[in-house]
Amino acid sequence: MARPRLDTVEAQLIRRVCSGDREAFEELVRPYERMVYLTAISVVGNPSDAEEVSQEAILKAYSNLRTFRAESKFSTWLVHITYNEARMKLRKARRHLYESLETPMSDSQGDYWPRDFADWRAIPSEVLEENEAARALQAAIQSLRPGYREVVILRDLQNLSTRDTAAALGLPEATVKTRLHRARLLLRDALAPGLDGCWRTGLGYRKVRPW
Amino acid sequence: MTVKNQVRTIEISCVEVWREISNYLEGEISADLLARMQAHFEVCRHCAAVLDGTRNIVQLVGDGKVFPLPDGFSKRLYSKIRQQYP
Numbered sequence: 644m645a646r647p648r649l650d651t652v653e654a655q656l657i658r659r660v661c662s663g664d665r666e667a668f669e670e671l672v673r674p675y676e677r678m679v680y681l682t683a684i685s686v687v688g689n690p691s692d693a694e695e696v697s698q699e700a701i702l703k704a705y706s707n708l709r710t711f712r713a714e715s716k717f718s719t720w721l722v723h724i725t726y727n728e729a730r731m732k733l734r735k736a737r738r739h740l741y742e743s744l745e746t747p748m749s750d751s752q753g754d755y756w757p758r759d760f761a762d763w764r765a766i767p768s769e770v771l772e773e774n775e776a777a778r779a780l781q782a783a784i785q786s787l788r789p790g791y792r793e794v795v796i797l798r799d800l801q802n803l804s805t806r807d808t809a810a811a812l813g814l815p816e817a818t819v820k821t822r823l824h825r826a827r828l829l830l831r832d833a834l835a836p837g838l839d840g841c842w843r844t845g846l847g848y849r850k851v852r853p854w
Numbered sequence: 855m856t857v858k859n860q861v862r863t864i865e866i867s868c869v870e871v872w873r874e875i876s877n878y879l880e881g882e883i884s885a886d887l888l889a890r891m892q893a894h895f896e897v898c899r900h901c902a903a904v905l906d907g908t909r910n911i912v913q914l915v916g917d918g919k920v921f922p923l924p925d926g927f928s929k930r931l932y933s934k935i936r937q938q939y940p
Contacts, residue, residue: 669932702934
C-alpha cells in the first residue's frame, strides 16, 4: 500500500536534516510544536517547565534524528522523547515525588461512582471563551494523577490514537483505555457543577441541581 | 419486540453502564451492549446525565482552547536551536 503523501514529505525532510540542513528540521517540527508542549505539560504540570522541556526534547530529537528508524511515526517518536524528558525533569526537580511517579499505578480501583448527577445536556460551546471555565478545565486536568493526565492529554487533547498513545507512553493499549475512561469520568465530576450554569449565573452549586 | 424482550434489553445496571461509558462514546462496544445501554439511557436520567457530561468533557478538552502555547514559544525555540547548532 502506498504511504500517504505527508509521510513522504516528512521522510524527505528527515533525509535533508540528516544531510545537515538545519532549516529543514524547523520545517519538520513546526507542525508538532503544540503536541510537544502539551505532552510536556501533561507531565510537569506548569507552562514554564513545559516550555523548557519542549525545547530540550526538540533539541534532543535534532541531535538523535539519525537514530529514528521510521518503525513508528515521527510524531510518536517525538512524543516519546518529550515524555521521557519531562519525567526526567520532574525527577530532578521534585525528588519528593519520585516515589509516587515510580510506583506503578493500580488500574483496577473498583467501580466508578459519580459524585453527582448534574444534568448539563446543553453543550456550552461558548463556555471555554470564559476565562473562568478555561481555568477550571486546566485546573481539573492538572489535578488528575499523572498517569490519568498524560493519557487524557494525549488521547482527548491531542487526538492521538489508543495505539500511538500506548506506544508513546510505553503502556499496554488496555491500560490506556482504562486510564482514559477513569480520567474522563473524574473530569466530569470536577467540572459538572460549573458547566451546569453556576459559573455564569453566580448561583451556588446546589441551586443548579435539577433534582 | 415483545414486552419480555424489552425488559431483557433494559437489564443492565447503572454500575455496568458507567463502566462502559467511555467505550460507548468511542463506539467500541458490541451491538448487543450498545442496545442495552441505549435502552438504559432512555429510562435512567442519572446515567443519561453522566453520559452527556462525559461527552461534553471529551468535546471541551478536545476543542484546543485549553493550554494554549505561551506567547513567543516558537521564536524562543528556534532561536535556541540556531544558537546551539549555528
